[in-house]
Amino acid sequence: MNMFYFIIQHTMFFMIPLVVVAAGGLLSERSGIVNIALNGKMTIGAFTGILFISTFQDRIPGQPILILGILVAMLTGIVIAFFHAYASITLKADQIISGIAINMIAPALAVYTARLVNDTQNVHFLRHQFRIEQVPFLGRIPFIGPMFFQNTFLTTYIGIVILIVVAFVLYKTKFGLRLRACGEHPHAADSVGVNVIKTRYIGVLLSGALAGIGGVVYVVPVTTVFNGTVAGYGFLALAVLIFGSWRPGKLLIAAFFFGLMQAIAASSAAIPFLDNLNVPTHFYRMAPYVATLIVLAFTSKNTMAPKALGAPYDKGGR
Numbered sequence: 001m002n003m004f005y006f007i008i009q010h011t012m013f014f015m016i017p018l019v020v021v022a023a024g025g026l027l028s029e030r031s032g033i034v035n036i037a038l039n040g041k042m043t044i045g046a047f048t049g050i051l052f053i054s055t056f057q058d059r060i061p062g063q064p065i066l067i068l069g070i071l072v073a074m075l076t077g078i079v080i081a082f083f084h085a086y087a088s089i090t091l092k093a094d095q096i097i098s099g100i101a102i103n104m105i106a107p108a109l110a111v112y113t114a115r116l117v118n119d120t121q122n123v124h125f126l127r128h129q130f131r132i133e134q135v136p137f138l139g140r141i142p143f144i145g146p147m148f149f150q151n152t153f154l155t156t157y158i159g160i161v162i163l164i165v166v167a168f169v170l171y172k173t174k175f176g177l178r179l180r181a182c183g184e185h186p187h188a189a190d191s192v193g194v195n196v197i198k199t200r201y202i203g204v205l206l207s208g209a210l211a212g213i214g215g216v217v218y219v220v221p222v223t224t225v226f227n228g229t230v231a232g233y234g235f236l237a238l239a240v241l242i243f244g245s246w247r248p249g250k251l252l253i254a255a256f257f258f259g260l261m262q263a264i265a266a267s268s269a270a271i272p273f274l275d276n277l278n279v280p281t282h283f284y285r286m287a288p289y290v291a292t293l294i295v296l297a298f299t300s301k302n303t304m305a306p307k308a309l310g311a312p313y314d315k316g317g318r
Helices: 002-030 038-056 063-090 095-118 144-148 154-172 174-184 186-191 196-222 233-243 248-266 281-302
Strands: 131-134 150-153
Touching: 002 038, 002 144, 002 150, 002 154, 002 174, 002 196, 002 233, 002 248, 038 063, 038 095, 038 196, 038 233, 063 095, 063 154, 063 196, 144 150, 150 154, 154 174, 154 196, 154 248, 174 186, 174 196, 186 196, 196 233, 233 248, 233 281, 248 281
Parallel strands: none
Antiparallel strands: 131 150
């Protein structure tokens, strides 16, 4: 049973960043803007957030510095997302090329800036003060407590709240209805007074905010150093978004699947059954990405993307 708890806890560590970043991609693509720049936004958000935590951790102890680091990452993600929004919406540039450019620039910028500040691309921080050994009362609940409320991080609960809020906004608010309309029939939305340009800008900026948050949410539970990369997690989040058919509920299921694969890959040496197989560890590390390709190959034909996804909006056209 302890091994079961161990696997579930580690699955949450890898699943929650996918949930947060994919939720950000959901807001952008539901508005009609392709967002393959999630990996770049996630990388730069992880860098600025972890750099802030590393710099001020000795002055601001405990969870407050983590929250501040997440806010810094969020603001950075918004700034980077603005460039993608301006190119894709205002200039009507190719959205794929704009995203690729950000994915190429962001890691290089993070590494270059880190070396200027620290003389190395690695940004170290202390993780132990963020670990929650047991949530009061909830951690003592049989079965559920050891899985979700022991040996956890605040980032887990932040990610769950983010997905709930995104789902509520999309399906229970006027803004969510307008956002979805802009991704399906922008001219119809414009005909009833919806500002398509403004709505798409908001969707992309919110996407950048969540991608930036996702960078910190990914790094904090699994390591004590940011080394200039998020291991392609932004691309995995994009796969989660597609596999989840651009819907929050299915997105959560997809994130759990990929999170489980990643947890097994990262913890194979600690799982007796897998360790006894004597399979080289790099095969386990390949497993999440191979699974991504296989799943997308069999499911992508049945997914329903927003109809206007990737199409520049021309107010005078039809």
